[in-house]
Amino acid sequence: MSKPVRKSIKLITVAGPPSSGKTSVILRTIEPMIARGFTIGVVKFDCLTSEDHHRYNEAGISVKKGLAGGLCPDHFFIANIDQALQWGKKSGFDLLVIESAGLCNRCSPHIREVLAVCVIDQLSGVHTPRKIGPMLKSADVVVLTKGDIVSQAEREVFAFRVRQVNARAAVLPVNGLTGQGNLLLQKHFQNAPTTSSLENYKLRFTMPAALCSYCLGETRIGQDCQIGNVKTMDFS
Amino acid sequence: MTKTRMLDQKVSTLVKERPYLLDFFTAMAITLPRDQTSLKEFLQAIPSAHLTEFSLDHQSLTNQCFDFIEQMETFSSQGQRSITEVTIKAGHDKNGDPEQHEVVLRVGEVVAVVGPTGSGKSRLLADIECLAQKDTPSGRQVLLDGEVPDEKKRLSGDQQLVAQLSQNMNFVIDLSVGAFVRMHAESRLVSDVDSRIEQIFRTAVELAGEPFTLETPVTALSGGQSRALMIADVACLSASPIVLIDEIENAGVDRRRALELLVKEEKIVLMATHDPLLALSADRRLVIGNGGIVAVLETDNKERQTILELLGIDKRLARMRDLIRKGNRVSSLTKEGASLLGSSQV
Structure with a gap:
């Protein structure tokens, strides 16, 4: 069944550390929306391998997979994001969810004027919100997963510490297994702004930077081999 | 309090009134001054390099600080307005x-x-x-x-x-x-x-x-x-x-x-x-x-009275559990079992 090409669609970036439950949260959130008549597609960005696209396929959701391989996943993501959006428009989606890898805590795929969601796992401990950088700090919605197996006290401390680093975001507990709590996230998805092209859009925060000899394939260790943007520690 | 007024306040005074600020800065490994420094001076004196590590600059830190204060004020006033x-x-x-x-x-x-x-x-x-x-x-x-x-x-x-x-x-x-x-x-x-x-x-x-x-x-x-x-x-x-x-x-x-x-x-x-x-x-x-x-x-x-009966059973079960925990034999199991079902005496 071919759907009409769309001029602009709702775009959502979802980031979060590995195994925090991004795919489950997205699935549990978009399934009821699809049941209500939305057409939704997903682009999954990952690093080396990803089996998650099978989970989307099994749920009957159109999905594209992109593997960054040896590149920084964030840089790979941003070089492909507008094409992803064009694919979404061509496919006639109402809404396109971009799931990014979030491999290091310095990841920052969020784009201004595009709904930014960060998924973090409460099982990872109450110190986590302080360790995660821009992907949490610049998010519009912070989704807290795995709360069903963590004490209420830790859940409250966790939410408090998320607010400490990002007081503006909505903070929503969602259970990725049962979907409990997904209704409010659905509403945020539905209210997301629409986008026709990402040209001239800007990232909310600079991406992790590196341009040194190791980026270009250097494997030898030693001062003579470190050329370019290198940062050294002070051991004195 | 307006933001401008807050920026002119002494950090020590602000922290006294809002102890949560201590935690806010500690989380970023920033030590608070004990002297007469105003919030504005204090924020500006934090080295940019240090802030970069936390993906921040002076402006975003200031904004985040005010957002947090605002959030905390709502938070603590919520605690007072409890739902009945x-x-x-x-x-x-x-x-x-x-x-x-x-x-x-x-x-x-x-x-x-x-x-x-x-x-x-x-x-x-x-x-x-x-x-x-x-x-x-x-x-x-x-x-x-x-x-x-x-x-x-x-x-x-x-x-x-x-x-x-x-x-x-x-x-x-x-x-x-x-x-x-x-x-x-x-x-x-x-x-x-x-x-x-x-x-x-x-x-x-x-x-x-x-x-x-x-x-x-x-x-x-x-x-x-x-x-x-x-x-x-x-x-x-x-x-x-x-x-x-x-x-x-x-x-x-x-x-x-x-x-x-x-x-x-x-x-x-x-x-x-x-x-x-x-x-x-x-x-x-x-x-x-x-x-x-x-x-x-x-x-x-009637059901409330049943509770007494249940409490009796509960106590007996607890006693048997204790016997087992201490390594004893529960010899009168049938007798105990019968009374569990039969009588309501404790």
Whole structure:
């Protein structure tokens, strides 16, 4: 069944550390929306391998997979994001969810004027919100997963510490297994702004930077081999 | 206070009035000045290189600081405005037939939620949790103190209505009991942290029966002790007016005392349980079937008397459990078993 090409669609970036439950949260959130008549597609960005696209396929959701391989996943993501959006428009989606890898805590795929969601796992401990950088700090919605197996006290401390680093975001507990709590996230998805092209859009925060000899394939260790943007520690 | 005025204030004064700021800066490894430095001078003096490590610059740090202060002020004023009543306006069951019962839950009340698997207990609890506004599959609407909750506030997730106590929950962090409760108390912005720790600790030990200390690591507590600490902590510190209990373990926790404590602390207690002793200890039972509330049973006098009988059985079971724990033989099992079923004497 071919759907009409769309001029602009709702775009959502979802980031979060590995195994925090991004795919489950997205699935549990978009399934009821699809049941209500939305057409939704997903682009999954990952690093080396990803089996998650099978989970989307099994749920009957159109999905594209992109593997960054040896590149920084964030840089790979941003070089492909507008094409992803064009694919979404061509496919006639109402809404396109971009799931990014979030491999290091310095990841920052969020784009201004595009709904930014960060998924973090409460099982990872109450110190986590302080360790995660821009992907949490610049998010519009912070989704807290795995709360069903963590004490209420830790859940409250966790939410408090998320607010400490990002007081503006909505903070929503969602259970990725049962979907409990997904209704409010659905509403945020539905209210997301629409986008026709990402040209001239800007990232909310600079991406992790590196341009040194190791980026270009250097494997030898030693001062003579470190050329370019290198940062050294002070051991004195 | 306006932002400009706050920027001119001394950091030391601000921190005295807003102790949570200490935590805010400590989290970024920034030491606060004790001298006359104003907030503006202090913020500007932080080296850019240090801020970059936290993905910040001077402007975003200042904004974040003010956002946080604003959030905390709302947060602490929320604590004062506590909810006393939650109304669940009738929706419909899985066939779309209207629900016959509108339910009002009040603080200090214990309500059991009963019904077979798949009957819709989780749906009801989820409706309360997300403050359903006729926008969930059940079509129910939840009112707080008789009013429709603000939609913007609902979407922000600021108001978590339901605190949970479930068998599956664990302590994840590796801290002593004292440090653990302190961490929670500080995030709740309570003013008398030490006395609160003492109160929770004492209550937890009392509920658990088996003693532990403030220095015991939370991860080393027994099942019963952990449950007792979680119950005491939720009763005395949680921000949520409703406490949802899915089962209180048989062993190690005085279940009736736990309920009394939660009621005393002005919680609305919801229990998804079929344990006769707990279900009959509730003021009412909501009977769920086919996705709707099919009946509301007030616990009647006959049932209240049954509680005494159940308490007798409970005590006997506890005694037998104790005999087994101590390595004794339970010789008069049939006699004990007969009296378990037969007499109500304790």
